[in-house]
Amino acid sequence: MSQVIGVVKEIKEDEDRVAISPSGVHSMVSDGHRVLVEHESGRGSGIPDAEFEHAGAEIVRDARAVWEKSRVIVKVKEPLASEFPLIRRDHIIFTFFHFAASRELTEAMLRTGATCIAYETIEDDSGRLPILTPMSEVAGRMAVFEGSKHLERPFGGRGVLISGVPGVEPAKVVILGGGVVGLNAAKVAAGVGAQVTIFDINADRLRYLSDVLPANVTTIYSNPYSIRKKVRQADLVIGAVLVAGARAPILVSREDLNIMKDGSVIIDVAVDQGGCVETCRPTTHSNPTFVVEGVLHYCVSNMPGAVARTSTFALTNATVPYLRKIATGGVRGLLAMGPGAAKGLNVSGGKIHHPGVAEAFGLQCAPAPEMTLA
Secondary structure, X not given: OOOEEEEOOOOOOOOOOOOOOHHHHHHHHHOOOEEEEEOOOOHHHOOOHHHHHHHOOEEEOOHHHXXXXXXXXXXXXXXXXXXXXXXXXXXXXXXXOOHHHOHHHHHHHHHHOOEEEEHHHOXXXXXXXXXXHHHHHHHHHHHHHHHHHHOOHHHOOOOOOOOOEOOEOOOEEEEEOOOHHHHHHHHHHHHOOOEEEEEEOOXXXXXXXXXXXXXXXXXXXXXXXXXXXXXXXXOEEEEOOOOOOOOOOOOEXXXXXXXXXXXXXXXXXXXXXXXXXXXXXXXXXXXXXXXXXXXXXEOEOOHHHHHHHHHHHHHHHHHHHHHHHHHHHHHHHHHOOOHHHHOOEEEEOOEEOOHHHHHHHOOOEOOOOOOOOO
């Protein structure tokens, strides 16, 4: 079945990614669909309108027109309040939602009745998160770069060079969570010579991390006592916890900040899911940091947006295979890809279908419906 797929320009502050690449447009058009791309959607990623047109897209000047003419909307980040009135019950929206971090967004999407398929909860047959993974890889590596920069005195840090120099010890980096973000952060931090400690609650994952990471990385089973002890010594703490679809657990409390070094830095990559640091609140690339109890917090909620071109292509490589199924078969097309893909269906028809989202707000979780675009 042919559908109209809409790509709107991201309006979240400092978000320069775009939800489809020219090669993705070509795939969708080859499948018989129309693709409407809002004017200059790809500018921040270095993709001019002409490239989208060459691939077969139609360039539309007005975002409202894209919403009105399209049945399937593909985005990078969640709809913002100004977009809520544009959303119809028959829309299928495919994007990062992170519902568990926002009651306002969840309730707004329930009111619209639209079908909301979340990148971050889609799983493959092995239980991995194929769409979230490339962005987690970007964010994990960026966390070390941003942490290193903000440890410098001009950025408010305590003046520590993360690698150290001969005769002076390197920074102590503590990573909370040994998933994709944590692994990538540990690789980069260890690669520049930092003393790295990585926590996880999965003993098998810790064994794997111990095998693949160098000798300057120590793995520790996660518990409050051990985290508190290491946070006290840390120059840089990276929050890398993920519970797919659910709110991140709090691992560092406000009280813990009192024992941390003045000018130490926290990078909470889990901010999209509410953050694993109690004092975390979302920030932007334009104003990325704030200080609580002498500790610098960096809590940018769309870290990969700073490297928009790399992130756009990495993201769309992962999303297009799912988008093709959704465009052709609607929710039924997604469900046909298996139970892992079905976990991407978070909200539809005014009901929540993901248990993590329902639990976050004490709401009822309904079984996934069988639907088509017809």
